[in-house]
Amino acid sequence: MAGTSPTRDLRQPTTARSDEAARGGPGCPTRVSDGAVRVGWLLLLTISGLSVGGRLQQVTAAAPAAIDFNRDIRPILSNSCFQCHGPDENTRKAGLRLDRPEGLFGQGESGATSVVPGHSETSEVLRRVLSKDPAERMPPEGSGKTLSGAEVDRLRAWIDEGATFTQHWSYITPQRPRLPEIRNHEWPRQPLDTFVLSRLERESLTPAPAADRFALIRRLSLDLTGLPPTFDGAREFANDEGHDALDRVVDRLLAQPTFGEHWGRRWLDLARYADSAGYADDPLRTIWKYRDWVIRATNSNMPFDQFTLEQLAGDLFPAPTQDQLIATAFHRNTMTNSEGGTDDEEFRSLAVVDRVNTTMAVWMGTTMACAQCHSHKYDPISQLDYFRLFAILNNTEDSDKKDERPLLEIAQDATTVPILRELAGDQRRTTRLQRRGNFMDLGEVVAEGLPETLHAAVPAGPVSRRALAEWLIDPRNPLTSRVVANRYWEALFGVGLVRTSEEFGSQGDAPSHPELLDWLARELVRLRWDTKAFIKLIVTSATYGQSSRVTAADYERDPDNRNLARGPRFRMSAEVIRDQALWSAGLLSHKMYGESVYPPQPQLGLNAAFGGAIDWKASQGEDRYRRGIYTSWRRSNPYPSMATFDAPNSEVCTVRRVRTNTPLQSLVTLNDPAFVEAAQALARQWAADGGSDIDKIRRGFQRCLVRDPSDREVETLLNLYHQASQALEPTHQSTGESAPDPALALATVPIGPIPESWSVSARELAAWTVVANVLLNVDELFLKR
Amino acid sequence: MNPRLEQIQLATRRYFLRQSALSLGSIGLAACRGEASASAASASGPSADPLAARQPHFPARARRIIYLHMTGSPPNLDLFDYKPELVRRDGQDCPQSHLDGKRFAFTTGVPKLLGTPHTFSQHGESGLWLSEALPHFRSIADEMCVVRSMTTDQFNHAPAELLLFTGSARSGRPSLGSWIAYGLGTENADLPGFVVLISSGVQPNGGTNSFGSGFLPSVYQGVQCRSQGDPVLYVSDPEGMSRSLRRHSLDALQALNAEQMVEFGHPETLTRIAQYELAFRMQVSVPDVMDISQEPQHVLDAYGATPGGASLANNCLLARRLIESGVRFVQLFDWGWDFHGTGEDNGLGPGLTQKCATMDKPVAALIRDLRQRGLLDDTLVVWGGEFGRTPFREGRTAASKVLGRDHYPDCYTMWMAGGGARPGTTYGETDELGFGITQDPVHIHDLQATMMHLLGFDHERLTARFQGRDYRLTDVHGKVVPGLLA
Helix, strand or coil, X not given: CCCCCCCCCCCCCCCECCHHHHCCCXXXXXXXXXXXXXXXXXXXXXXXXXXXXXXXXXXXXXXCCCCCHHHHHHHHHHHHCHHHHCCCCCCCCCCCCCCCHHHHHCECCCCCECCCCCCHHXXXXXXXXXXXXXXXXXXXXXXXXXXXXXXXXXXXXXHHCCCCCCXXXXXXXXXXXXXXXXXXXXXXXXXXXXXXXXXXXHCCCCCCCECCHHHHHHHHHHHHHCCCCCHHHHHHHHHCCCCCHHXXXXXXXXXXXXXXXXXXXXHHHHCXXXXXXXXXXXXXXXXXXXXXXXXXXXXXXXXXXXXXXXXXHHHHCCCCCHHHHHHHXXXXXXXXXXXXXXXXXXXXXXXXXXXXXHHHHHHHCCCCHHHHHCCCCCCCCCHHHHHHHHHHHCCECCCCCCCCCCEEEEHHHCEEEECCCECCHHHCCCCEEEHHHCCCCEEEECCCCCCCCCCCCCCCCCCCHHHHHHHHHCCCCCCHHHHHHHHHHHHHHCCCCCCCCCCCCCCCCCCCCXXXXXXXXXXXXXXXXXXXXHHHHHHCCCCCCECCCCCHHHHHHCCCCCCCCCCCCCECCHHHHHHHHHHHCCCCCCCCCCCCECCCCCCCCCEXXXXXXXXXXXXXXXXXXXXXXXXXXXXXXXXXXXXXXXXXXXXXXXXXXXXXXXXXXXXXXXXXXXXXXXXXXXXXXXXXXXXXXXXXXXXXXXXXXXXXXCHHHHHHHHHHHHHHHHHCCCCCCCCCCCCCCHHHHHHHCCCCCCCCCCCCCHHHHHHHHHHHHHHCCCHHHHECC | CCHHHHHHHHHHHHHHHHHHHHHHHHHHHXXXXXXXXXXHHHHCCCCCCCCCCCCCCCCCCCCEEEEEEEEXXXXXXXXXXXXXXXXXXXXXXXXXXXXXXXXXXXXXXCCEECXXXXXXXXXXXXXXXXXXXXXXXXXXXXXXXXXXXXXXXCCCHHHHHHHHHHCCCCCCCCCHHHHHHHHHCCCCCCCCCEEEEEECCECXXXXXXXXXXXXXXXXHCCEECCCCCCCCCCCCCXXXXXXXXXXXXXXXXXXXXXXXXXXXXXXXXXXXXXXXXXXXXXXXXXXXXCCHHHCCHHHHHHXXXXXXXXXXXXXXXXXXXXXXXXXXXXXXXXXXXXXXXXXHHHCCCHXXXXXXXXXXXXXXXXXXXXXXXXXXXXXXXXXXXXXXXXXXXXXXXXXXXXXXEEEECCCEEEEXXXXXXXXXXXXXXXXXXXXXXXXXXEEXXXXXXXXXXXXXXXXXXXXXXXXXXXXXXXXXXXXXXXXXXX
């Protein structure tokens, strides 16, 4: 839990692998490529070097001088004790509450004092965890929990050192921290780097050298726009010796309309945006104006506080604009159940539950779902707190009806969008606490209110959605600025400073760089929530600009780069992988906005339960090649190639996407007709541009990977071209039966016939298609480097 | 913490570094044999990767599961749970006591009780009651462990199906099969560990959530295989690409990737290389295992399977082929069991008989086939729907000639066979009209706990951490039911 040994949880990147690397077994040695052998030797050497060092190490921080309650003790209590001695009054045993100082330092029912500062020997807590008597020993048998020796030692040391108690770190409003002392004053470009360097120096590490300009601009372009740079553009940057070259290129990228498409897509994960209503029949839903609103708001750099207010309460503005009403569709992305025989009130109530959970996840990094049924077991959120929030969101006109009313008519686009509209006085609902989260088992009446334990600056009087939004973006709110800053960091570095970007409560991970996180959080507020400026701050840092090269030893020491001793390198999102392939092939349409589109997908021949066919009629013309953000998203059947690359189905808010690495992904990029078409288009580009075979390969590398190939790489692909060309040689079968020509198929299916004016043969195009198919599958292409 | 997962992840990284050192040289060639090879799995170290075969908590009775889901929920009172008293009182008003405080999907007011139009008789040494609509089940009566006292919390299809398969009525949790793949890995690296087969042309009620991996990594999600078109999406090479050309192109790709590995030292690249090799082998192994035309005619006949078609019969036969090849969990979904009586095909009379005829023959054949091959002892077969059906006629079709029943969560029937389930058993009882359980209720979470137990897992200990909490299939509920164990 603590910074010294980061928890690994399931949402961390690169979790899923297969052991296939090793399944090769004996192969015929004559076909081993030189490259592969070299890798083998390299690793053998580095690993045998490592094995001397002994066991695998996690990132290790310098030995802490003193016990820190939040870092060292709270996780022990939270994991092992809070279940029965925490915030949930219903499961609390012996009236003892160890998450609050009153309980921790007070007397239990037995009369014994739980923790006596300075005296572990008289502290009941320690006596009980050490007790040999099964009736006394804590945690009790059968709880599935045990304390390790090291944990007991830490507990003892903490008590003997005086048992300082502090509130959970994320519930304390961040203060702008002072810059730490560092030795190397050359490297940092700005305060952010100073914090990073301070930790590196503490761990006796040095930053990696700066990435080369080609790698850097590819990284920047992919991070800011979701698309790679042209090679010419990259070369221009590489040759730009101006001291502000980086500034200018970042400004240029931030101003691209593609910026809003890329970063808007991230927000849509949080907004659980989809083009269908969910549940069994999952009918299509028209809500794309909201998606366009997000892209526009992102491109126009709407400050995050305004962005928040408009989405949560745009309808409550005095004389709201059309756009402010569209923004409220944020909370109309909840699912509706049109299965026959459902109780509309049940599913309306569930939609409100989803709005509470989503709001708290997106802005506060707080998992609220537990508190719907019982007071939270780890964090100070009671069930009453939950229903106070529920009450705030419980008075909009929408219900679980199929017609999705209320709708805003948008005449200029001949479309509609579902919006929030507050119920008028006499129609307002009374909220009651739902016992065990059951909407039919109602308890006391609950008035609107905010969880003051998380952030005390609560407005007086009845609390509206507008007040909720203002409370969330209040600069004194301890969570929002940290949560948002951390998400930007995660997007750029692959892992957040708080790895559990969805959970900042006591069960979440502690930040790897607590002061840096607080500094960033304050900076975000100081910048008046100007998110483009905030992104620029990060991507112009020395930290971000490091090379991502790594030795095996360094990789083993810090596989997720929590120390930030190198640049980010991780697999990109499903949308980027698709968009990049289309872009490289020259197929990508840059058309923005509008109705969602239907790129070709395999016909499955199935219907949704109680619903229509899940197959669709593919769009024609450029709509087949639009960016992934415009692909129609049906929750029960997300577009298969993107789902394979971990795009979420969008039924609920996704704070953090999983990043997996699976064989099914290989099948997508090798064989999905969309990717085959991209290879064919790339091959045609080469043919049209002319030049030697080597020129073609060089241009392919420049276009796809934004770099020149090595001689060996050229040779590999040249060999492949010749092999393919040979393999596709027409064979004349004695039967006279003309089999379908493989070369013709490979050159034209699905992209279409070779233009008649072209003199190039199908065989040549097919052979280049094979080469392009390989180039579009190189691992480097899927990674930021 | 989640020590097990943590350990897997660390081990995976370490393992790749080591193994790659030893065998990357041969990787490009692993498949130069061109054949899928399960024996290659022996090269893998213990628990090195997320899909490596792993041992459960304690010795397992079942090593794999075939789950037969009758989407829509078959009418228990017309198939298994014989109620002569209900037949006697057919047409009478439903007693108010059975309606008070309850919600029904399509029924309001006071409906009429509905005795089954089917006849029942007892079969096997156990004297199992079976409807005449299930003639083929008679031959497997003594293999069956019938639970007449199932109960669930949901009465709408999608939430009930999610509760059944994920332990929660809301979306977002891992499904049963993905928990098993997570816990046990796969025995054959060339095939997915969790395969889904769908018949009757309609997806499950929960969409892909019913076999999704929720917050677990997507390697654990169910892979849908089909008996028409590509057996697995994108498994076929592009038109015109021969296998040898694909091999050449993969060799070139792997050489480029290896070059990158040298340049950047990023072990994830090794994983990627490995995935391409596995994909290459799957391109052979998946179509091969999915090709039922390799089966002798008498086997096809026993199941009523037809190569080239898409049917529950084909899927039952495929299920056997898949588990024989080392797949851990085969999940079948068959649409069309929602017997409301809104049309002849979902009426309780001839409609039910016809629907059952497409099901009981292949399912019985599957059980016998597994028994004959010695696979039934360690293969658990589970059969059921997402809830039960009312002992009264549903509201919308009350005046129709076609008989139908509404959704009913309080009690219903499921059955298991093999894999350590107690054979020849009828467990639990419902009252004389079939409204409530009078003995030995088995909640859906209890069934999940029991299935996990048979697989060798303590359902409370197979957990994964998400959003700061350890989640498990059974949520915070579930008790193993000893009476269901052999």
